[in-house]
Amino acid sequence: MKILLEELPHQQEAVKAIDDAFYGIDENSKNPNKDYTYANPIIKGCGNESTNIDIKMETGTGKTYVGVRAMYELHQKYGLFKFIIVVPSPAIKEGWKNFIAADYAKQHFGQYYENSRINLNVINAGDFKAKSGRHNMPASLLNFVEGNRLNSNTIEVLLINAGMLNSKSMVKDYDQTLLSGLTRPLDALQAVCPIILVDEPHRFPRDKANYKAIEATQPQMIIRFGATFPKITVGKGKAAKEITDYYRKKPQYNLNAVRSFNEGLIKGIDISYPNITPEQAEDKYVVESVTVKQLVLKHGTTKRTINAGDDIGFDGDITYKGSKVLSSGLELKKGMAFLPSTMTNSYQELIIRDAIDKHFETEWTNFRRENDYQAKVKTLSLFFIDSIASYRDEHGWLKEIFEKLLKRKVEGLIREFTLKKLPREQEYLSFLRATLVNLTTDVHAGYFGQDNLSGEEQIKQQVDDILRNKEKLLSFKDAQGNWLTRRFLFSKWTLREGWDNPNVFLIAKLRTSGSENSKIQEVGRGLRLPVDENGHRLLQEEMPSRLKFLIGYDERDFANKLVGEVNADVEIILDNELLDEQTVKIILKAHPELSEELLKEQLGEAGIISFSGKYREGGFEKIKSLYPEIEETQVRPGAITTGGPTSKMRIKLNKENWNKMRDLWERFANRYMLEFEHISDDAMQLLVDEVMQNMANFALQYPETVENEIYYDDGNGGMRLRERTATYDSRRPLSGMRYGEFLQKLARLTKVKVSLLHASLAIALKLQHDGDTMYLNEVTLSNLDRDFKQRFEMKYAQSYDYQALDFQASTTIFDVQADDFKNDILATMIGVNEDKDVIDDARQLYETPPLRFDSAIPEKELLKRGYESKVTAFGKLPRKAIQVPKYMGGTTTPDFVYVVEKGDNKHVYLLVETKAEGSGKRISDAQIIEIQKKYFGSLEDKQVAYTQAETAQDVYSKLQGVEHDN
Structure with a gap:
């Protein structure tokens, strides 16, 4: 079995956050290592703490994937190729090593970075020991340090645990030299101007030796990946408080625990424990005092003194080890109570x-x-x-x-x-x-x-x-x-x-x-x-x-x-009595079509809030029902339970109604593959020409500086630092790249043959800018890449057809082996929200109540509608009920289906993809709609109609059209 990696949205967001937070390459750097073939290019803000990046991701959501993908991305976009991964323990080191070296990971990343590869170098315990009387540095360190830029497709990665990085081995002189004269490993690591990735940052507080060992390598930038980060104390005396120690005061990407649980990115948890009798629960021992050498236990009114090495007298073979720890591993402190019955x-x-x-x-x-x-x-x-x-x-x-x-x-x-x-x-x-x-x-x-x-x-x-x-x-x-x-x-x-x-x-x-x-x-x-x-x-x-x-x-x-x-883990705490600013912000962020004034007006008319903004009776629950995103501020009920598992809610299918479209679902059980059209070099050349002829893509690049301004904040008091990026000396743009270097970078970004790009770029540069290579810079490179991808998406993303395959497969609601619809389905496959206050409609696809839906508008409206009699069955489709293949990978299923009678025993199946009005379609939403249109259009069947709807009225209008369409 081979693990199949996927591009998951939250991991793509994290990689993008790193790129967005990265300041770029410093083309005007005075650093003597700027053009050193064994060192990274010099980045803007090199070595400054403001350059460092924090990526906060909950355990189990793929921090290692994001870290590896980030190295590929920084190499492809900026030419960075020397990375050091620092981990706190051998087990964590093995995790990184195995992932990077795994064939499935190489195949996955090869899809996106086909010309790049990681050369992994691992420092293990004992690698620095003398062999045959000579003190040589490990081969892995040699390979890492002496890898050079000439091999432009190779990313050099050094994987080392903190203890080794902090050891004397890094600062001693060896018989062997690196980079023509360096005899200390630490000097060699400094010389390559590394980018450092840190895993489990809470294990590296800044005042401890392991973090100082990281700083000693003089990294240009540190990227930390973790679910938890170290704490620091700010202030003194009664004003002192503990805060999380983030670079730039907050994470540049924050996938917290609440979001991870609520979005189903990790497993739900059931916690249980064996019970004990009431008598056993009362039989407590309390730690009266504890020192390195002696433990005093109090049981009722009696006390017992136990020296280090003595048995504590409970069944379980447990002794007091000393140093405030029992042999069972229990760490002791004064006042702690424990039960002997649980230690047996x-x-x-x-x-x-x-x-x-x-x-x-x-x-x-x-x-x-x-x-x-x-x-x-x-x-x-x-x-x-x-x-x-x-x-x-x-x-x-x-x-x-x-x-x-x-x-x-x-x-x-x-x-x-x-x-x-x-x-x-x-x-x-x-x-x-x-x-x-x-x-x-x-x-x-x-x-x-x-x-x-x-x-x-x-x-x-x-x-x-x-x-x-x-x-x-x-x-x-x-x-x-x-x-x-x-x-x-x-x-x-x-x-x-x-x-x-x-x-x-x-x-x-x-x-x-x-x-x-x-x-x-x-x-x-x-x-x-x-x-x-x-x-x-x-x-x-x-x-x-x-x-x-x-x-x-x-x-x-x-x-x-x-x-x-x-x-x-979430900083937002909502007021359940008053419509507060935080709640308004959450709603407006999810619904840009609303203004604060309009939102309050609607909530007032609905009887949810009073004139003063206070919630009326049940108002807070009602607003959460209308805007489920509010509940994302706390982990959903049922994600974590005590006392064993709760049964997953299942919804029973109304088979009589599903059978009204049996013939349709037997066809939907067919599997299809995507067959793309071949894009000829001539067609690709035309597209490249369009991009190159867009004069707006060619721009001069001016140097930037990061300015720090110290100012007095009257609102909060005290001196503060404001940082901003500014352009200076606008009369003198930066020098451009060499033509060949620019061409190679553009080819890597666009995946277009160099010959096709060259044929068009040379002409465009000469005609538009008299061959001035100052226009061949990072800004122009980014503009050309973005323009090309947008034009390609518009012109060729739909250049494929659906080809039926000669087999069927079960979906979430239809079992092809049993040739029947399933009896029931997980409720969450239909929708994450429910409404029990409904009138039962015999035409629904499921036994009701409750109704299941994802959005109040328009989904909930559509489910509670009293339809005309010609609609004989309707309902929300479960996820993966049809599984229409997407050209970008994965599958999609419409949201609703309707069975509409047309007379003469004929009927039409209307499939609907919903999107709330004014919520702003993302590119992926538009792609899904086009994909579904193409798929259902390929069925060539007048019995199947498809529409996209932003409002409930859009669906009602389409139903009327279907009823009267001949």
Whole structure:
């Protein structure tokens, strides 16, 4: 199985944010390294903190993808080719290494940067050790430093962990020299003027040694990628407060936790824990005092003193290690209360048993999917444990308990599935039998920090599978057709950051650490959306299962803390009694057709607010219903639950109405491919000529400077700094590029043959500007690239036809194997909002109430309309109900369908794509409408009509036209 990467909108937004925040190349730089063949071009603001960029993305949303894509983008657009990736741990380093080196990633990026490649150089532990008596620098460092600009298609990347960058190895002299005389690695890194990428920035506070080691490389720019960032304290005494330490005071891209959960970019979470008796809950021990060498516990009125190394006296084999930590990993502080009952091995066994039960419940759901024809999804479970010996030792209690409980569960499932006969059930039975055979060898594996020093082959194989063989863990079978049964993973928080696997559906945390760690980080290893056995990533509404997170009773408030942490990630807090400025801003941003005055007038007429702006009874809930974007300020209810999973709401299909268009849906089940027309060189030359003849594309480029103005802010008090970019000396434009260099850059951007560009550019430059090469600059380059792409989009983006393929496939509502409509469907596939206050209409496509819809206007209006009797069935179409192929990738489905009688037992199917009036169509919206028009037009069937509607009235008018059309 190979993972199939996709261009996801939020990741494209992040890459664009980096480009927008980047100041560009400094063509007038006085830096002596400006033209140094082994160094990056010099950027504007080189080395200034104001140049640095922060990209905030929630765990599981693809920070690594964005980081790699950003390197490709900065190389293609600006010629930057020396990047250093600094990570805080070996596990995170392995994640970057495996992604960059993966064939699936190379193939994906090759689509967009076909002439570029990354040469990855990794510094590992031990690389600086002397060999054969000589102290030479690692080959990977040599390759990175001495890579030069002459190889214009290669991006040199050095991957190093912070500990190595901060080590003495970087500043000592070696027998070997780099760049004709440099003997210290740090000097060599400084000489190449690097761009540095930092992962997990909260691990690099600016006052700590690891960050200072990054600064010591003298980077031109630092780009930090993370879900959390370091904190700093500003002010003194009572006025002191803790704030997040962002470059430029805020992230240049902010994909926070609320948006990630609400937009379905990560899994929902169900949190559960084994309960205890009321007596056990009252049996508390409190830390009276704790020092490095001694612990004093208070139990009721009695106190007990425990020295370092002593057993604390509870079942569970736990001692006081000293340094304020128990052997179980619990970090102690004065006043902490804990329950002995949750620290026993028997209580841990309850969590393990529950985890195994939940794993197989999830595994079967993911294995069978909705029917035997959907691709299976491999299920992985991750256990965080406190004692390595309990798992690694030959007779470790945890390993023995786990294998005993697992064996019992698998044997029971084998007996159950032996009696079942369906193909997918028999296939799962085979998987279970292979699990039982390999139970002690291949089914579970561990990774701990000390494993990196182990020479034991079995342990090395486990580490490789967990850290490096992501595809193997996601696959059901190997190349020979043997089942791959490894799916239970154990670690001691070594995998807390940086490592992830999309198919982790269960995390069991055995014993609390006691520290106030980020709750999002703790669940983060399982948040990424899963992939099926074919490598396709599933949307959240397609997912058969959510993430299950198992904890102990002493952390039963985990869900509330997690929700609080997620909501705290948003700076906006709305007033639920008064229509405040923040609420107005959110609505106006989503609805540019409104003004503040018009919005308040409409809300007043609707009885939602009073004259003073206060919400009338139920007003806040009503305004959220009208403008769902308001709720994006907090995580949606149900995204995180306590006490186990809530059943996903499903909507029952009204099959009588669906069957009125059975013949239509049998045709929609046909699959189509796009066949593009060949664009000849002559046609492409004409397009290039049009672009070159547009004189507005050629412009002179003038130098810019960044000016800092210190001013006094009367509103907030104190001195402040205002930064602005200004053009100076407008009489003297910058020198242009060499003709050949400009031509090569334009060819890379437009993907047009150099010969075609040259034929037109030489003529245009001579005729328009007397051959003045000062017009061959970055501004002209950007203008020509933008103009070309716009003209190409207008002229050729629709130069394709739909060719029917000789097979059918099931959609979200029609099962071709059963030759029937499905019984029900996930409610979220129809719409994210609901309205229970409706009059039941027997012509609806679903059993009502509630109605499901995405927008109040016009979708909700259309669903509550009382239609003429000639409309015999109508309703909202689920996502992927038809799956019209898009030329830019993926599929699209119209929003509504109507069945309209025309007499003589004839009828017309009207398909409608909605877009709210005045909301401003994006380019992608316009593309979708054109694609749908072309697709439905290709059916050549007068029974099928299609329209795009901005208002409900547009649909009513079209229905009348259909009824009277002969």
